[in-house]
Amino acid sequence: MTEHWRAAVQREAQVAEPPRQATQQEWEQEQVRGDVTYLEAGPRDGVPVVFLHGIGGGARGFLPQLDDLRDAYRVIAWDMPGYGGSAPLELVSVDSLTAALAGFLQELELDRPVLVGHSLGGMLVQRLLSVQPDTARAVVLAQTSASFGSKDPAWADGFIRDRLGPLDAGHGMAELADGIVAEQAGESPDPDGMALARECFACTPDSTYRDTVLALPGFDLRDALPRIKAPTLVLAGSLDRNAPPAGVRRMADRIPGASYVELSGAGHLAHLEQPAAFNAAMRTFLNAGGGC
Numbered sequence: 001m002t003e004h005w006r007a008a009v010q011r012e013a014q015v016a017e018p019p020r021q022a023t024q025q026e027w028e029q030e031q032v033r034g035d036v037t038y039l040e041a042g043p044r045d046g047v048p049v050v051f052l053h054g055i056g057g058g059a060r061g062f063l064p065q066l067d068d069l070r071d072a073y074r075v076i077a078w079d080m081p082g083y084g085g086s087a088p089l090e091l092v093s094v095d096s097l098t099a100a101l102a103g104f105l106q107e108l109e110l111d112r113p114v115l116v117g118h119s120l121g122g123m124l125v126q127r128l129l130s131v132q133p134d135t136a137r138a139v140v141l142a143q144t145s146a147s148f149g150s151k152d153p154a155w156a157d158g159f160i161r162d163r164l165g166p167l168d169a170g171h172g173m174a175e176l177a178d179g180i181v182a183e184q185a186g187e188s189p190d191p192d193g194m195a196l197a198r199e200c201f202a203c204t205p206d207s208t209y210r211d212t213v214l215a216l217p218g219f220d221l222r223d224a225l226p227r228i229k230a231p232t233l234v235l236a237g238s239l240d241r242n243a244p245p246a247g248v249r250r251m252a253d254r255i256p257g258a259s260y261v262e263l264s265g266a267g268h269l270a271h272l273e274q275p276a277a278f279n280a281a282m283r284t285f286l287n288a289g290g291g292c
Contacts, residue, residue, distance in 0.1 A: 036104050037085035038078040039063075042070035047137075048110045049286075051077040052101065054119025054144075055212045056173075056180065056201040058084045064193065064275035065116075065282070073286070076113075078104055080121070082208035092211035094219050098127040105135070112137040114286070118271060119144050119243065120212060123219055130224040139228065140282060142235040143243045143268050146251045147220040156217055163213045173209055177201035186239035186267030193272030225254035232258040233285040235278065237266030259285060 039059045049069060051062040059077040066075045081100050082088035089096050101124050105113065115136045117125035122144025128135055149156045166176050181197045234252035236245040245262050252260040261281045263270050271278045 035087040036078055036081070036100070036107075038076055038104075039066060040074070040076045041066050042072070042074045044074060046072060046074035048074045048076060048108075048113035050105070050110065050113045050115055051075070052115065052117040052121030052124055053077070053080060053083070053200075054121050056177075056204050056209060057118065057121075058200040058203065060084075061196060061200045061272065063196065065271060065279060068275070068279040069282070069286075073114075076108070076110075080212075082211065083204060088205075088208060088211070093215050094123060094127055097212075097215065098124045098131075101128060102132065102135075114138045114140070116140040116142065116282070117144060118142045119268065120216070123148075123216075123221075126221045126224065126228075129228055129230070130221055133227060133229055136230045138286070139230045139232040140235065140285065141232065141251070142278075143237055143240050143248070143270055144251075145219075145243050145247060146222045146225055146254070148216040148218070149220075160213060160217070164210055167206055167210055173204045173206050174202040181269070184242065184268040185273055186237055186270075187265040189267070189269070189273035190275060193269070193275055197269050197272045222251075222254065225251060226256060228255045228258075231285075231289060233281065234258050234260045235270065235281060236260070236262045237268060237270045237273070238262050238264050239266060240268045240270070242268040 037059070039062075051059075051065060053059070053061050059079045062077040066077060069075050078101075079086040081097060082092070089100065112134070113136060115125045115128075115138075117123070117140070119142075122141040125136070125139060125141065126146060129139070177198045180201050181194060185194060232252075232255050234248060234255070236243065236248035238245055240248075249260055249262075252258045263274055263277050263281070266274050266277070
């Protein structure tokens with residue numbers, strides 16, 4: 001870890017370790033490392049594949065991927081600080097969350113893992129690679145963006161107002177989860193996946209949701225994309241309104257050698273809406289050399 005990230009972790013992520021929670025499925029291993037809880041499955045000597053969720057997600061939101069890949073890979077999904085059993089940071093920003101991620105990877109002593117980032121998780125992957133380009137052996141950027149905003153400067157204000165307005169009006173995440181998931185989903189989503197998405201959103205603390213939404217303004221790593229050296233798969237949902245496919249394709253075009261896959265009919269939660277198609281795209285990428 002560079003001194004930049006080590007200092008950030010020490011300054012912003014030194015909080016009390018949360019209690020261990022009960023295992024939720026027989027094959028799952030819910031663990032605590034430092035101040036972060038995570039799920040792990042698969043062979044300990046397998047190539048590590050680390051899943052990083054977005055706003056309103058959680059480690060459990062990747063259960064369909066953990067279950068599918070655990071036969072051949074050491075699969076790990078973290079709870080971002082403030083989510084699940086992971087302690088929140090005193091200061092929430094893309095940089096502080098990335099610092100926590102760098103510390104988590106170092107704690108697990110992972111040898112150049114495959115990093116899979118969904119939405120905000122994909123932004124953290126981009127930020128980490130902009131500082132530590134050799135961290136990952138391969139990258140999957142799913143329904144994410146290289147910048148927050150649009151050509152219309154009012155877009156970001158509207159996004160934040162739409163996301164936080166209900167909280168400001170006194171509604172909690174448990175109450176809002178159904179509507180948020182329905183708004184983000186595409187056509188004919190998998191019912192079990194949508195139930196899992198609603199569960200993750202409902203369990204997100206109101207303050208955590210607010211902090212992570214407010215961490216987005218100012219994010220712009222478009223100029224860093226050409227410096228990504230690891231084999232990269234970029235996944236888009238054809239009906240994603242949060243990360244529209246046109247923008248995701250432009251992001252892929254700026255990453256040398258990146259593969260682009262668009263899942264027809266999927267919205268912003270493609271890994272839960274269409275888990276079979278999402279997993280197949282990942283396996284194809286990994287089998288083609290992304291996991292070697």
